[in-house]
Amino acid sequence: MSSTAAHSSAARVKVNVPLLKSQTVQVEFGGQKVDVPKGGYYDRYRMNPDLDEVAQDPNVGRDISFFRKIPKKLVDSRVGQVYAPNFYYRTSSLQLVLLAPLDRLTAKLPPPLEPMTALPGYGLVALTFYSYLVCDNDPYNEVSIAIIVRQPGNTSYSTRQLVSCIWNRTFYGYVLALPVDTEIARVRGIYGYQLPKWLANINLEMDDHDIKADIAATDGTPDLTLDVPLPALRTIRSESQIGTNNAINKIDGKWCQIAVQTNPLLAAQCLFPNNVKLVRNHGPLSQLLNDLGVSTTVRMDVIKDAQMVLNMATPLEVLNSVGSVL
Numbered sequence: 001m002s003s004t005a006a007h008s009s010a011a012r013v014k015v016n017v018p019l020l021k022s023q024t025v026q027v028e029f030g031g032q033k034v035d036v037p038k039g040g041y042y043d044r045y046r047m048n049p050d051l052d053e054v055a056q057d058p059n060v061g062r063d064i065s066f067f068r069k070i071p072k073k074l075v076d077s078r079v080g081q082v083y084a085p086n087f088y089y090r091t092s093s094l095q096l097v098l099l100a101p102l103d104r105l106t107a108k109l110p111p112p113l114e115p116m117t118a119l120p121g122y123g124l125v126a127l128t129f130y131s132y133l134v135c136d137n138d139p140y141n142e143v144s145i146a147i148i149v150r151q152p153g154n155t156s157y158s159t160r161q162l163v164s165c166i167w168n169r170t171f172y173g174y175v176l177a178l179p180v181d182t183e184i185a186r187v188r189g190i191y192g193y194q195l196p197k198w199l200a201n202i203n204l205e206m207d208d209h210d211i212k213a214d215i216a217a218t219d220g221t222p223d224l225t226l227d228v229p230l231p232a233l234r235t236i237r238s239e240s241q242i243g244t245n246n247a248i249n250k251i252d253g254k255w256c257q258i259a260v261q262t263n264p265l266l267a268a269q270c271l272f273p274n275n276v277k278l279v280r281n282h283g284p285l286s287q288l289l290n291d292l293g294v295s296t297t298v299r300m301d302v303i304k305d306a307q308m309v310l311n312m313a314t315p316l317e318v319l320n321s322v323g324s325v326l
Contacts, residue, residue: 030079030191034184040138042184047083047136048072059134060089066239066263066307075312078252079191088135088308094211095128095301098294105147113174114150117158124148125294126173129213131204140182141202143215145288146173153318169243177288193258193313194251206230206304215285223283228276231268233304239263255319259311266305273300
């Protein structure tokens with residue numbers, strides 16, 4: 001199979017097909033009992049995989065040296081001891097960065113977080129569809145809506161911060177919604193990170209011509225649907241353009257930062273794309289985008305092939321100290 005065909009085949013994989021009980025095994029995480037695929041990565045490795053075995057997995061299909069440089073450790077967490085960080089060996093994603101009025105964004109942010117100013121009176125919202133094709137806690141899809149915020153403790157002007165974030169490929173965000181389509185992903189997100197996760201039917205498909213994505217509301221009716229032609233992709237040398245997204249939220253009343261590193265391998269970026277068809281219906285994500293007042297899409301990032309690392313949450317003392325004074 002050619003490399004192009006391999007990418008296309010992997011990207012068409014849907015991971016939200018319900019598994020029969022005979023195909024699952026029950027595991028415990030954070031005091032919750034969850035069914036996971038029998039013989040899958042979580043069942044076999046419990047978050048501490050043998051990377052030599054992972055390298056032989058045909059679904060991974062590429063060099064995994066990136067992960068060998070990041071040793072896992074058994075660490076304490078709010079759900080007991082776990083191996084961290086979490087590895088995502090093959091992923092794809094589509095992100096839209098949209099303008100939204102600053103007053104709408106401020107109303108959704110807990111103080112002292114502040115939205116990043118992109119234009120006078122406007123900030124930024126990131127809507128992202130993810131498909132995790134091979135990862136430590138088995139395949140799943142996810143959708144994120146996050147407000148891009150100023151870096152905690154950084155007092156420079158927003159314009160300077162925004163330029164710095166773009167240049168360094170490092171952004172900070174406050175996640176408002178993070179639905180997923182497997183129970184293990186929901187349980188890990190809620191009990192491990194206290195993130196706003198719930199179960200939903202989610203799809204992200206990329207072929208040689210188009211990208212289609214959708215998420216359903218909890219009653220099964222359409223929420224968001226997205227359709228856009230596949231832009232021209234370029235191959236990126238591994239570890240040459242690593243980006244870091246920092247999710248900021250409170251865990252057990254304390255401000256924390258969750259860093260996600262992305263190693264893109266096949267991707268494209270478009271400024272002010274005019275061929276994005278995003279349809280909002282009547283589900284929770286559509287309502288959230290309406291509440292935020294999102295409008296123009298200023299940037300679209302398509303990643304057809306990438307590797308990712310999800311780190312454990314770390315305390316944000318610069319915010320916690322502010323909170324103690326207030």
